[in-house]
Amino acid sequence: MTAPHQPSRTQLERIAYRRKRAIRSTLIAAFSTAVVGLLLYLGVTGSPGWARVKSSFLDWDIAVKALTGRDNYPSILSGLWLNIRLMVICTACALALGLLIAILRTLRGPVTFPVRALATTYTYSFRGLPLIIVIYLFAFGIPGLRLQGTPSVTVLGAAAIVVTYGAYLAEVFRAGIESVHPSQVAAARSLGLSYRRTMRHVVLPQAIRRVTPPLLNDTVALQKDVGLISLAGPIDAIRAAQINQAGTANFTPYVVAGVLFVLLALPLIGVTDWVTLRAARRQNAGN
Amino acid sequence: MLLSCTDVRKTFGANVVLDNLSLDVAEHEVVALIGASGSGKSTLLRCVNLLTEIDDGVVRLDGEDITDPRVDPDLVRQKIGLVFQSYNLFPHMTVLDNITLAPVRVHKRPVAEARSQAMEWLSRVGLADKSGSYPDRLSGGQQQRVAIVRALVNSPRLLLLDEVTSALDPELVGEVLTMIRELKGEGMTMVLATHEMGFARQVADRVAFLDKGRVLEQGPPSQVLGDPAEARTRQFLARIIEAGRL
Incomplete structure (x- = not known):
């Protein structure tokens, strides 16, 4: 039995020095945070228009009423239920569309050229087109055609969001697919796997794992942009807030809707950070 | 012949990697491909496995022309195993x-x-x-x-091994070579590109020296490695000995 290791005098000195530095850093951080916070508070509340802004943006009574709905005004909370449903459905559809387009773009061979060309044109144009314009085109343009069985404005608005975000997600998926080393494809093909099986069992599982953090990040962006559907007319949280604001001449309902959107995004942002951290740790673990 | 390559040609741009190369491998035979980097060893193995398309010539497996574009490469690859230098698990x-x-x-x-x-x-x-x-x-x-x-x-009917020990630490080479030696004992037909001359001597029935995309010299290991006929082979072996690899 060997005796447990006793740290040398030098090492003990180092530990003591590091501890002293750590305490000093914490104290400085606490002090500077307090100073910045105080200055911000004084700057905002001390401004000449603060009383006015406070009453028109942060009115507690109006906030409660807008949230729950009253006097025939729509409630923000019930509008939010529409947003939540749209978020779930649009996210799922946009991910599926993005993956499909990314796979189409990786196809080879002359037969698939038109498919490839279409997929490329799609990702190029819809990444450039502002979402607001797509929503207007879908929600007001398509019903204008007066075709039989045109879906509701809400469905058309959701389709606009799916089509726009599908283009971004397709590029993220494609980056993932291209990041898988060609030797992986060679290994799979050498075992007799067809191109389709190679994609399904070897390339896509690795690709999707690699791009999960950016995919989730785009999903967070999609969640909040679902609120833009209010431009097409359906009464979601933002539309409800706008109607409340128009009736009370007070902007507090918008603040309420904004806070609710942040709260909705927090879980997914948390998941994104956790997944990113885990991926980074796994990478650093090395071979 | 289990595998028969006739006048196989492969170029990458102006670079002729396989220059009308011909090589036959009989059933249960183990053939070692030796030669400098860039002599075409790996390319030949990839061409046999149809991972690389050849520019001319014929590769036959069991008498069937597998380089015919009407042949389904997935079916051919099910009969040929390929092991890579970097494992590719x-x-x-x-x-x-x-x-x-x-x-x-x-x-x-x-x-x-x-x-x-x-x-x-x-x-x-x-x-x-x-x-x-x-x-x-x-x-x-x-x-x-x-x-x-x-x-x-x-x-597989045929196992292709592409410098399977080149990426390994020296003390780990042995465990892989032992496994290949056992496979030979069971009668597996193998073509192996290798830098391990000592191993080629032990396990191969025939050694083929590739130079500039051709089989310059082939024969029993004792002859090609011990008493080569070609000056280029002697030069190559002298460099290997100098590097302490034989």
């Missing part, structure tokens, strides 16, 4: 899943049967306890042995 799958992927998905064998066969192979090569591990938890030698098993469970 699938990092997102366990050792067992790596091995059973092709038997289950390509050969449509029942999962339980494929798994028990894979476990048999793994215990043979002393890796049964690693069946649930992911490849990045294994040493290079262990990964390469798994890669060889992955190729073998498809019962």
